[in-house]
Amino acid sequence: MTQIKAAVCHAHGAPLQIETVNLRAPDMGEVEVTLKACAICHSDIHFADGAWGGKLPAIFGHEAAGHVSAVGAGIRGVAVGDPVVVTLIRACGTCPTCGSGRPVLCAAPPQHDGPLTTLDGGPIVQAMDSGAFAERVVVDQSQVVKLPADMDLAAAALLACGVITGVGAVVNAAGLRAGQDVVVIGAGGVGLNAIQGARIAGARRIVAVDMTEDKLAIARDFGATDGVLATDEKPWRAAKKALGKGADVVIVTVGAIPAYDTAPQYLAMGGRLIMVGMPHSGATSSYEPVMIAATGQGMIGSKMGDVVIARDIPWLVDLYRQDRLKLDELISRTWSLDQINDAIADTRTGAAKRNVILFD
Ligand SMILES: [Zn+2]
Ligand SMILES: [Zn+2]
Numbered sequence: 001m002t003q004i005k006a007a008v009c010h011a012h013g014a015p016l017q018i019e020t021v022n023l024r025a026p027d028m029g030e031v032e033v034t035l036k037a038c039a040i041c042h043s044d045i046h047f048a049d050g051a052w053g054g055k056l057p058a059i060f061g062h063e064a065a066g067h068v069s070a071v072g073a074g075i076r077g078v079a080v081g082d083p084v085v086v087t088l089i090r091a092c093g094t095c096p097t098c099g100s101g102r103p104v105l106c107a108a109p110p111q112h113d114g115p116l117t118t119l120d121g122g123p124i125v126q127a128m129d130s131g132a133f134a135e136r137v138v139v140d141q142s143q144v145v146k147l148p149a150d151m152d153l154a155a156a157a158l159l160a161c162g163v164i165t166g167v168g169a170v171v172n173a174a175g176l177r178a179g180q181d182v183v184v185i186g187a188g189g190v191g192l193n194a195i196q197g198a199r200i201a202g203a204r205r206i207v208a209v210d211m212t213e214d215k216l217a218i219a220r221d222f223g224a225t226d227g228v229l230a231t232d233e234k235p236w237r238a239a240k241k242a243l244g245k246g247a248d249v250v251i252v253t254v255g256a257i258p259a260y261d262t263a264p265q266y267l268a269m270g271g272r273l274i275m276v277g278m279p280h281s282g283a284t285s286s287y288e289p290v291m292i293a294a295t296g297q298g299m300i301g302s303k304m305g306d307v308v309i310a311r312d313i314p315w316l317v318d319l320y321r322q323d324r325l326k327l328d329e330l331i332s333r334t335w336s337l338d339q340i341n342d343a344i345a346d347t348r349t350g351a352a353k354r355n356v357i358l359f360d
Contacts, residue, residue: 001025002032006116006134007340008124010057012050015341016133021059021124022117026072026138030112033086033144035066036153038132039331040340040347040355041161041189042255043278047127048344051280058125059116061133062088065147065156066359075141083151084144087160087309088128091142103142104304110140133340135359145313148321154334154356155320155327159313161304162354163327166193166253168305168312169276171201174249178202183239183247183266185209185230186254187219189330189354190276194251196326199223200319207239207247209266218353222326236265252277260285264297272298276305334358 002023007016026032044060046052064086068078078084090110091103098106109129115138116124116131124131131137147156169190170176182198184191187210198206199222207226208219216227226242228235240246246268252259255277263273264287279285292299305312319325332353335343343355 002136003119004135005337006059006131007061007337008057008059009048012048012056016048016344018338018340020119021134022119023134023136023138024115024117026070027112028073029075029110029141030072030138031068031075031078031141031144032070032136032138033064033066033084034069034136035064035086035132035134035359037065037157037359038357039063039157039160039162040343040357042347043128043161044133045344045347046278046280053281054127055125057118058127059131059134060127062128062130063157063160063162064130064132064137065153065160068144069136078141078144078146083147083149083153083156085147085156085160085313086130086132086137086139087143087145088130089143089304089307089309090129090140093142101308102306103308104306110142112140133337133357135337145309147317151317152328154331154358156317157356158327158330158354159316162189162330163193163316164307164309164312165276165305166190166195167197167200167316168307169194169251169253169274169302170197170249172306173274173300173302174251174272176201176203176249179204180248181205181243181245181268183207183209183250184219184224185250185252185259185263186277187215187224188253188350191251191253192219192222192330192353194253194276195219195222195224200324205243207242209235209239221329230259234265236262239266247271249274255279257283257285261287264291267295267297270296272300275299275301330354331356
């Protein structure tokens with residue numbers, strides 16, 4: 001048992017409290033990672049606000065990187081001292097969905113007793129199987145990917161969620177072919193990565209749709225060829241004008257219902273709508289089934305970019321080292337764990353790309 005400092009959520013919507021908690025040693029199949037960095041994702045904020053339910057107290061945080069500091073029995077592929085990315089993707093590797101290459105949909109993720117307790121022995125939920133707003137985590141070995149020794153760990157932390165979700169939505173979920181046209185709705189932490197995923201995959205044109213000119217300017221830095229303000233009355237008209245037709249692929253990266261309601265309007269005949277942004281539970285959207293049927297379009301949900309972390313994270317690390325994938329530019333600011341509530345408040349404004357907590 002180790003004592004670590006963590007940001008604990010005791011009440012939905014209330015500030016996180018920095019306190020000392022117990023972390024048990026890694027069991028069979030688990031690794032302990034001493035974190036260097038953890039990015040703040042909008043999903044952490046939705047969970048902390050209670051948007052998707054869940055028990056408390058809990059420790060959120062799921063986009064992390066650090067060094068393996070202890071291993072349980074039966075660990076292969078990583079050793080103490082290795083730098084790793086820590087993801088929330090826990091997969092058995094042997095169920096039918098894992099076996100068919102979709103570990104994000106694993107039917108039987110390995111179960112472990114929760115590693116976190118309060119100092120007096122009470123339960124603490126390890127949210128998203130990670131609990132990475134903390135100095136250390138104990139996670140299943142399937143959740144980590146080894147990094148090159150000289151990889152910057154603040155940049156690497158982003159690979160755990162936002163980057164793979166955005167790039168993967170384009171490359172894995174949409175199966176974009178070189179020369180196709182893409183519209184990305186929302187140019188935030190996931191949207192900017194969908195944009196650079198489209199650039200990497202060889203899109204002809206990439207139209208970013210967002211609420212402000214500032215966001216569209218950032219989108220262009222990441223590879224958007226055109227920008228459209230979502231505040232226009234019928235923004236799909238400007239997108240279609242830029243493309244000369246509808247889009248082969250539309251990626252919705254925000255959880256706003258109006259974005260979902262209007263997204264099919266951007267599609268070309270036969271186009272695919274990739275649904276990535278996650279509205280609150282219970283929120284519904286509507287569309288005209290006749291249009292989807294008559295135009296041969298598709299609506300596809302994509303969780304975590306349909307990523308296979310052992311394949312995709314090393315690929316993305318290599319692209320970063322070739323200057324073909326932007327990671328440093330995604331970080332708007334770094335903060336200490338003690339500043340996490342300020343960092344969350346900054347993330348809520350929507351202006352930040354990614355805020356990253358750095359541990360000493
Ligand atoms: Zn995330
Ligand atoms: Zn599985």
